Amino acid sequence: MAGLTKSQIGGFLARQGILVAFALFIIGFTIANPRFIDPDNIMGVVRSSAILGVMALGVTFVVISGNLDLSVGSMMSFSTIVVLDLHDKIGPTLAIPTMFAMTLALGAFIGFLVAFLKLNSLIVTLGMLSAIHGLTLTYSGGKNMDIADKEGTWFSVFGQGDIAGISVPILIFLLLALVLGVVLAKTPFGRKVYAVGGNGTAATFSGVRRARVVFMCYIISAFCVATAGLLQASRSLGSQNTVGQGLELEVLAAVILGGASLLGGSGTIFKTVIGVLILGFITNGLLLVGLQFYVQFVVTWVIIILAVWLDIAAKRGKLWSPIA
Amino acid sequence: MSDPTPVLRLEGIVKTFPGVRALDGVSLTILPGEVHALMGENGAGKSTLMKVLGGIHQPDEGQIIVSEEPVVMSGPLDAKAKGIVFIHQELSLADELSVAENIYLGELPRKRFGLVDWAELEAKTNAILEKLKVGFNAKTRVGDLSIANQQMVEIARALTVDAKAVIFDEPTASLTDAEKIVLFEVIADLQAQGVGIAYISHRMEEIFKITDRISVLRDGQYQGTVNTADTNEEGVTQMMIGRKLDLSRNESHHELGNVALEVRDLSCGKLFQNVSFEVRRGEVVGFYGLVGAGRTEIAETLFGLRNPTGGTILLDGEVVSINSPYDAIEKGISLVPEDRKGQGLVLGMNCRDNMTLPQVDDLKAGPFVADGAEIAIFDLYRDKLDIRTPGWKQQVGNLSGGNQQKIVIGKWLSMHPNVLIVDEPTRGIDVGSKAEIHNLLRELAAQGYAVIVISSEMPEVLHVSDRIVAMYSGRITRTFTSEEVTEDNLIQAISGIGGDKVA
Numbered sequence: 001m002a003g004l005t006k007s008q009i010g011g012f013l014a015r016q017g018i019l020v021a022f023a024l025f026i027i028g029f030t031i032a033n034p035r036f037i038d039p040d041n042i043m044g045v046v047r048s049s050a051i052l053g054v055m056a057l058g059v060t061f062v063v064i065s066g067n068l069d070l071s072v073g074s075m076m077s078f079s080t081i082v083v084l085d086l087h088d089k090i091g092p093t094l095a096i097p098t099m100f101a102m103t104l105a106l107g108a109f110i111g112f113l114v115a116f117l118k119l120n121s122l123i124v125t126l127g128m129l130s131a132i133h134g135l136t137l138t139y140s141g142g143k144n145m146d147i148a149d150k151e152g153t154w155f156s157v158f159g160q161g162d163i164a165g166i167s168v169p170i171l172i173f174l175l176l177a178l179v180l181g182v183v184l185a186k187t188p189f190g191r192k193v194y195a196v197g198g199n200g201t202a203a204t205f206s207g208v209r210r211a212r213v214v215f216m217c218y219i220i221s222a223f224c225v226a227t228a229g230l231l232q233a234s235r236s237l238g239s240q241n242t243v244g245q246g247l248e249l250e251v252l253a254a255v256i257l258g259g260a261s262l263l264g265g266s267g268t269i270f271k272t273v274i275g276v277l278i279l280g281f282i283t284n285g286l287l288l289v290g291l292q293f294y295v296q297f298v299v300t301w302v303i304i305i306l307a308v309w310l311d312i313a314a315k316r317g318k319l320w321s322p323i324a
Numbered sequence: 325m326s327d328p329t330p331v332l333r334l335e336g337i338v339k340t341f342p343g344v345r346a347l348d349g350v351s352l353t354i355l356p357g358e359v360h361a362l363m364g365e366n367g368a369g370k371s372t373l374m375k376v377l378g379g380i381h382q383p384d385e386g387q388i389i390v391s392e393e394p395v396v397m398s399g400p401l402d403a404k405a406k407g408i409v410f411i412h413q414e415l416s417l418a419d420e421l422s423v424a425e426n427i428y429l430g431e432l433p434r435k436r437f438g439l440v441d442w443a444e445l446e447a448k449t450n451a452i453l454e455k456l457k458v459g460f461n462a463k464t465r466v467g468d469l470s471i472a473n474q475q476m477v478e479i480a481r482a483l484t485v486d487a488k489a490v491i492f493d494e495p496t497a498s499l500t501d502a503e504k505i506v507l508f509e510v511i512a513d514l515q516a517q518g519v520g521i522a523y524i525s526h527r528m529e530e531i532f533k534i535t536d537r538i539s540v541l542r543d544g545q546y547q548g549t550v551n552t553a554d555t556n557e558e559g560v561t562q563m564m565i566g567r568k569l570d571l572s573r574n575e576s577h578h579e580l581g582n583v584a585l586e587v588r589d590l591s592c593g594k595l596f597q598n599v600s601f602e603v604r605r606g607e608v609v610g611f612y613g614l615v616g617a618g619r620t621e622i623a624e625t626l627f628g629l630r631n632p633t634g635g636t637i638l639l640d641g642e643v644v645s646i647n648s649p650y651d652a653i654e655k656g657i658s659l660v661p662e663d664r665k666g667q668g669l670v671l672g673m674n675c676r677d678n679m680t681l682p683q684v685d686d687l688k689a690g691p692f693v694a695d696g697a698e699i700a701i702f703d704l705y706r707d708k709l710d711i712r713t714p715g716w717k718q719q720v721g722n723l724s725g726g727n728q729q730k731i732v733i734g735k736w737l738s739m740h741p742n743v744l745i746v747d748e749p750t751r752g753i754d755v756g757s758k759a760e761i762h763n764l765l766r767e768l769a770a771q772g773y774a775v776i777v778i779s780s781e782m783p784e785v786l787h788v789s790d791r792i793v794a795m796y797s798g799r800i801t802r803t804f805t806s807e808e809v810t811e812d813n814l815i816q817a818i819s820g821i822g823g824d825k826v827a
């Protein structure tokens with residue numbers, strides 16, 4: 001049989017579809033606006049993706065372990081507000097660790113509910129999405145939070161500084177990606193995350209303490225959220241209570257786009273980074289083409305659907321299947 | 325056979341997967357009204373051949389001919405429409421749906437407006453279930469059925485259409501003896517109606533009991549077809565693996581050491597009561613009984629998966645409490661579980677990672693997993709157990725059924741446990757490897773391990789055990805030494821008739 005059969009093409013699209021679509025996007029955007037592939041623009045995209053990216057790293061662990069984390073957006077708002085508030089009260093040196101501790105406590109609480117009480121992670125984190133939002137508003141009294149002396153604080157270094165010409169958020173994102181990538185790919189803990197997400201029962205039968213592994217994934221996710229909150233606060237030095245609103249879906253989109261399966265057991269940090277960049281470039285491209293930023297909400301949704309479809313299709317090896 | 329026109333012919337089928345030539349020009353003819361056995365070692369390509377027939381895989385080369393007409397099977401439903409029904413090695417049922425829905429999935433009877441005709445569905449299903457003499461009905465949720473009963477649902481699927489040929493891929497791997505008899509009746513019925521049957525199994529007794537002809541595959545190549553009446557076990561084994569096997573009963577005994585595991589009056593609710601036994605180092609103790617006798621539950625209790633409601637467990641003379649598999653492994657207990665897909669393996673993970681999972685914390689170079697040590701373990705057990713895979717990177721889900729089972733066994737042997745419990749260790753494993761695994765279990769005992777073998781296959785229990793514990797409905801009825809045991813007194817003991825020490 002010469003040439004490709006229909007099902008072979010389908011299979012290829014199912015496996016590589018997202019890269020094909022991405023390539024088409026890039027070509028299209030570049031034709032529409034050549035500034036798209038300008039090095040400055042590319043750097044800009046990476047920088048503006050860094051916060052989302054940092055959160056996506058943590059969520060990757062949670063998703064691979066077979067769970068969801070929809071609370072990261074409102075948790076990031078919480079971290080941002082808390083660190084900005086404490087900055088003026090106890091100074092940045094103490095504010096940062098205090099904010100990390102508080103965010104990790106939230107992560108530990110979620111982890112406890114999901115891992116040890118074995119509650120459904122979708123319900124728990126969806127509930128925490130609004131509960132933490134309420135917590136943030138209570139904390140701030142509903143007001144925006146601003147640092148009094150915006151010029152005189154070294155706190156801005158995380159969000160605005162650069163080292164050797166590369167902006168600090170990018171460096172932090174890449175460093176964290178490297179560390180977490182190694183943890184996931186090379187350590188016993190990482191191996192167990194895959195096992196728990198791939199087949200929890202078999203993992204238990206192999207002596208893996210499943211609850212601990214899942215709990216740790218939520219702690220890692222919370223750590224990443226706290227880091228993202230730090231970057232956000234340091235970049236803007238002032239913030240609304242809703243700064244992270246809606247990010248949970250974009251984060252999830254990036255993770256799935258990178259190829260992690262919602263069923264758990266697959267995905268890598270490297271792929272998530274790719275997913276983050278794809279999402280960042282598409283958003284940027286849409287803006288450059290002249291579409292309003294809110295179009296992006298619709299596009300994000302379309303991307304999630306596309307990614308989930310391709311995920312299922314890749315498992316079937318077909319784009320479309322008449323049975324189940 | 326009155327009608328010599330074959331119902332089904334395969335010609336020169338080739339199928340390759342990355343790194344494996346699973347089928348290499350295989351031809352096969354199935355006549356109407358015959359039971360045609362397909363045999364071969366684990367990974368020989370039997371399931372793949374049948375999947376090609378059933379439209380699950382497309383062949384790279386070759387032709388499928390149904391009733392003298394070349395056909396292309398575009399999918400399982402298409403194959404079924406053409407009269408080829410496939411009963412899988414691995415169950416493929418929807419747990420949440422009822423028995424009736426599973427049986428007619430994709431072709432539910434309809435009323436006006438496309439609504440499902442539930443009354444007819446139920447009536448049709450119950451008619452089929454009646455033939456199969458099963459103890460459940462159309463409305464039962466499949467997830468609530470035992471594995472054996474789920475198998476019966478798979479079989480029921482085959483009876484819904486006017487099949488020309490029915491393929492059974494290791495249907496008896498998880499059936500009890502009584503259920504097997506029903507299955508063989510069903511097969512005889514189909515046969516009488518002129519349906520051609522392809523039958524895959526590693527169990528020789530069955531092959532010689534119900535099949536008419538035997539075809540053998542080896543490494544994806546067709547080795548030939550013989551009339552069952554003209555050959556014997558030895559002949560078939562020779563064709564499959566190219567050598568003979570020693571299938572004698574266990575005669576030798578090893579030096580026995582201390583008592584490694586002692587169980588006193590152990591109970592777990594209704595599952596088993598007042599179970600007491602001991603296993604010494606150097607000893608293989610077989611647990612024999614019907615499905616549901618409580619053997620697996622005892623194993624699971626010893627492995628920390630269930631909390632006993634009474635009694636004590638002693639390891640090397642010390643009372644221990646085992647609260648989780650993690651605990652059990654720390655204390656030197658290993659369990660090869662009954663259900664390889666559900667409990668034994670992470671199918672999406674590669675061979676090596678699956679095998680080393682229980683000890684991954686101990687295989688460290690600094691903070692990282694020591695790649696080299698892991699690969700060394702994998703290589704060692706791949707060779708010992710003759711695991712057929714293109715390499716350690718292969719996903720376990722892509723291995724043949726028997727090779728998957730070997731990965732589970734390798735995983736637990738490599739832990740060097742003090743007490744090794746194996747539950748149905750050779751389910752789906754070919755005759756050659758079965759003998760290897762039996763030898764390995766004897767060898768481990770000789771090295772001073774205490775070994776417990778749970779099996780529903782009498783020859784297996786007789787072959788490997790120094791002592792045999794017979795169980796009936798949650799109680800130990802009798803313990804035999806290998807000298808005193810006979811097939812008859814063993815059967816008596818497990819059916820709750822007679823026995824000396826009925827508790």
Ligand SMILES: Nc1ncnc2c1ncn2[C@@H]1O[C@H](COP(=O)(O)OP(=O)(O)OP(=O)(O)O)[C@@H](O)[C@H]1O
Binds near residue numbers: 342364368726752
């Ligand atoms: N989807 C797949 N991807 C890659 N390799 C595969 C796949 N399915 C089967 N194989 C390989 O093809 C070969 C034949 O496998 P098959 O399942 O047909 O063996 P089998 O004869 O049924 O063995 P068993 O007795 O263990 O069930 C094996 O080497 C297996 O690893």
Ligand SMILES: [Mg+2]
Binds near residue numbers: 413725726
């Ligand atoms: Mg098979």
